Amino acid sequence: MTDPFVRAVEAVLFASETPMTVPMIAAYVGDGDVRAALATIEADHAGRGFGLVRRGEHWHFETAPDLAHFLRRDRDESRRLSRAAIETLAIIAYHEPATRADIESIRGVQISKGTIDVLLAAGWVRPAGRREVPGRPLQYTTTQAFLDHFGLNTRRDLPGIEDLRAAGLLDPIDDAFASVLESGDDSD
Amino acid sequence: MTDPFVRAVEAVLFASETPMTVPMIAAYVGDGDVRAALATIEADHAGRGFGLVRRGEHWHFETAPDLAHFLRRDRDESRRLSRAAIETLAIIAYHEPATRADIESIRGVQISKGTIDVLLAAGWVRPAGRREVPGRPLQYTTTQAFLDHFGLNTRRDLPGIEDLRAAGLLDPIDDAFASVLESGDDSD
């Protein structure tokens, strides 16, 4: 028989329709060490068909990734996202906050209005204030739903983000340009 | 590490939107002893926060019935009483026992059913018998909870009409405003 408090936390998370934070869980189960309970539940489900995962501050149960082939229903889903949308999402995620002009300067083409709309509708990006430069353009950032969907705990888990940053590939061209000019002679 | 076949059955049941029969499960997981896997899963989850449940030929996961009380949470919401409700309450308090017709004749407008319901739900008024007139309308009086909430010892602590007049509470707004202005002049 499992500890009653652990059972309660488990039941609440299992019944919830959305990922939950520790305070959200505490509001249902009352006083107790929710974090310790989560650690217990996570360990208990390790290696099973589904388990507890943490995405940012949110926790939820999901099926084990290696079982995808039993469960996959709609193989076309990823194809629905256009290349423009995928690149735009990547640019926002890796550069956030990013303006429309940031995205266009990297992609080298204007983005059609629908491209950002698709990402907004998916709940993966959201407007995040205006940049204080002439024209005050709107900036976009990614959301908790983005982290959830792509199985990321934080933005630091974005694939290869540290390498890209170290290589200066997330810096604006002008900055990169200046630093290449400085060190450029050495590399020849 | 759990048996791979058991894991697959577990994941399929977890992700399913409906309870599943053995053949339905088999259609996802392929060859294997689904019944044995179900028995294993059922035993593994005994005494946890959720478990495998069989209803007829269908199987599904559900949270443990004894934990149902954790899945709901009460939340107090402070709300302002509507103007109709506070006026109705005041009329009942000053004229009790009062019928709906009494209230409407004093307010000069009809009251909706919800208005008295709100006061009943708040525990501030209660039905107090029928008046022995044609139609035998229900009468309402205030409750002890009403006195407690408004800090009154008895209904006689409510200021009378003359007190209200002296306090300017019977003056239409414009007159009250004018009297403030006048008294302002006098003090010059």
Place this chain on the structure above:
Amino acid sequence: MDGDAPVFTIELDGWEGPLDLLLALARTQKVDLRRISILALVEQYLRWIDRAAALRLELAADWLVMAAWLAYLKSALLLPREPDMDPDPEEMALRLQLRLERLDAMREAGARLMARDRIGRDVFLRGDPEGLNIVRKARWDAGLYDLIEAYGRVSARTRPVLHVVATRPVMTLDVAIERVEAMLGTRIDWTSIAAFLPADADERYRRSALASTFLATLELARQGRVAIRQDAPFGPIDVRRIA
């Protein structure tokens, strides 16, 4: 170089702009983007544009702008270097290379992102959660003052309205006419209307008297018994008996 020809058979709208095409062409060089030959890339692009023109494909303005810019870059790179040339063609080439690197990095990042275990495709949430309920209990917020004020409001609305006008010192028109007639009987010259007012009365009575007296002089003027004059708007008003 003719070996690249199959690339050009790809339809125009397959490329999302000139930079997209340049990146694809750069990939055909099969080297690290940092070691790419910009000159070779420029030549490939210009050749592609030439073929598109030969096939009479409509090219959007940005493709032609890029072509013109690359043609300029090419000639600048080939010509003997002039030390004070601005912008420096090497810098222009470096900027192009940096842009290609950045687009490439984001394309790669997007692909890696899409390859992750995604909810609804690779991992699944519980299909039929019971859901959590919040039972809202209303806590009504009303104080004694709200109650009393409400009753006052109802009473004020439905009780007969009673107007009580406090008595005020007033000089009636009849009294004013009498006063003016009597006082004019003793004067011949122009006299200010102020002179007809009771001197030592309450201020509010004086204001009433002023209004009444003014009306009285108008009435007497209408009867042809007095003349009135005022030299300027808001100036003093004088009255004289008509003999």
